[in-house]
Amino acid sequence: MRTDPSAAMTIFTRLGFAARGLLYLVIGLLVLRSGRTEDATGALGVVAEGGGRILLLLIILGFLAYGLWRLADAAFNVERHGSDGRGKRERVGAAVSGVVHLFLAWQALRLFRGTGAGGGGADSGAEQGAATALQLPLGTFMLEIAGLVLLGVGVAQLIKAWKADFLRHLEPRVAGQPWARWTGQGGYAARGLVFLITGSFLVSAGLEQKSREAGGMEEALDWLTSPWDSIVAVGLFLFGLYCLIEARYRMLNDVPVGKLAAKARDKLPV
Known part of the structure; x- marks a missing residue:
């Protein structure tokens, strides 16, 4: 009996939602239980250890499946976004999310092979990236633009939390449940705040031309004072729970793996 590759990819994509949720649960719990801050890469190291x-x-x-699904959505409009500005922004966001999660898959593979490091070092990934950018022509401008983009993403996440339009992706019987709404709203609000903080870090790094001003999620959580660090940690934990809800109840359109592979073969030189 042959397995439908599209159905198999959908199953593994749901596994990707669950993995994403697990990392956010770990990030939130570490702050709440011990005050330890980690980003997604650091959370991967914690999961690998335990x-x-x-x-x-x-x-x-x-x-891997989640990243490819996001990229397929960006390229082929698998999730059937509209042709308006909002639809185009959603597809761009899908592309960025796809790249990020393929990077996380690579980081997890390094940990699996024993060549990766869990947790952050003296210099964060954001700080290293900012240092590299500042050495390039127009690097300061690039950092400022990147920071403004993150600020825009943060605002968009807060709007999504307020409107709760993320519920449209869930099965109707679950989307109408208060626990699904409040879990998602708390999660997206926390992510919005983190994006706003990291965006301001990048803008500051660009304006002052100092890479040490840059920072990611770990630095954003470190920057928050009590009780805001705990409040945001609870929100990130809620986002982890919402990702688990999506893993089970999100309505996913299958990626036509067979058709895409056939098209790719047709374009190959004979």
Whole structure:
């Protein structure tokens, strides 16, 4: 019996939603239980230490499928976004999300092979990236633009939390449940605040031309004072729970893997 590749990819994409949720649960719990701050890469290291190789392998498969699904959505409009400005922004966001999760899959693979490091070092990834950008022509301008983009994403996440339009992706019987709404709203609001903080870090790094001003989620959580650090941590934990809800109840359109592969073969030189 042959397995439908489109159906298989959908199953692994749901696994990717679950893996994404697991990382946010870990990030939130670390802050609440011990005050320890990590970004997604650091959370992967924590999961690798406590969950073992089988769990890490499932995360790799999940993020790989999730990343490819997001990229397919951006390229082929799998989720049937509108042709207006909002639809175009959603497809751009899907492309960025796809790249990010393929990077996380690669990071998880490095941990699986024993060549990756969990947790942050003296210099964060954002700080290293800012240092590289500042060495390029127009690097200061690039940092400022990147920071403004993150600020825009943060505002968009807060608007999404307020309107709760994320519920349209869930099965109707779940989308109407108050627990689904409040879980998603708390999660998106927390993510919005984190994006606003990291965006302001990048803008500051560009204006002052100092890479040490840049920072990601870990630095954003470190920057928050009590009780805001705990409040945002609870929100990130809620976002993790909402990702688990999506893993089970999100309505997903299958990626036509077979058709796309056939088109790619047709374009190959004979």
